[in-house]
Amino acid sequence: SMATFRSVGGGTLSNLGVPGSQLKHFGRTSDDVGQAELRAYHPDLIVLAFGTNEGFAVDLDMAAYESGLRRQVQRIRRLMGSPVPILLLGPPNAMTRDNGIASAGGFAPTVCETGLMVPGHLGAVRQVQRNVAVDMGLAYWDWASAMGTDCAMYQWRAGGLVVRDAVHFNRSGGARLGGLLADDFGSA
Numbered sequence: 001s002m003a004t005f006r007s008v009g010g011g012t013l014s015n016l017g018v019p020g021s022q023l024k025h026f027g028r029t030s031d032d033v034g035q036a037e038l039r040a041y042h043p044d045l046i047v048l049a050f051g052t053n054e055g056f057a058v059d060l061d062m063a064a065y066e067s068g069l070r071r072q073v074q075r076i077r078r079l080m081g082s083p084v085p086i087l088l089l090g091p092p093n094a095m096t097r098d099n100g101i102a103s104a105g106g107f108a109p110t111v112c113e114t115g116l117m118v119p120g121h122l123g124a125v126r127q128v129q130r131n132v133a134v135d136m137g138l139a140y141w142d143w144a145s146a147m148g149t150d151c152a153m154y155q156w157r158a159g160g161l162v163v164r165d166a167v168h169f170n171r172s173g174g175a176r177l178g179g180l181l182a183d184d185f186g187s188a
Helices: 031-041 062-080 120-136 143-147 152-158 171-187
Strands: 046-048 086-089 139-141
Touching: 031 062, 046 062, 062 086, 062 120, 086 120, 120 139, 143 152, 143 171
Parallel strands: 046 086, 086 139
Antiparallel strands: none
């Protein structure tokens, strides 16, 4: 992982994940390494942000995804050894031109501007995450709702906040999202 620390307090960000991975890949990581990192960092909050790549997976098994998410939350709690709040970030809006991805899972494609479509599994992943958050006492932030409508990614892209793929955020988009999350934290 990579982490930056300050001796005078403030926030520390440590990314234990790998861009492009899915929650099932996190499940393959070493318990020993994860436990050492979590205990060394002494986090006040753990943020899990998985779901976008699952939303693009045409072969996603929703029951397996839900059980895997529950297992990983239990694992993180076990590895921490002490209670730490966990925030589950639902996947953001994202878009595709691939009809197979958009209709995966038998979902009717949501077609947005210029023919871009919402990946079929994204909404289902968010619903599973909401349910798991309620059942397991996690905080949940609906990243997609914070962005706007189901097709908000198009507006974000037109506004120069995401890269051309309509999935990944640039620095300006990340700053805007950080502000939206901070505002929601401040109002909680």
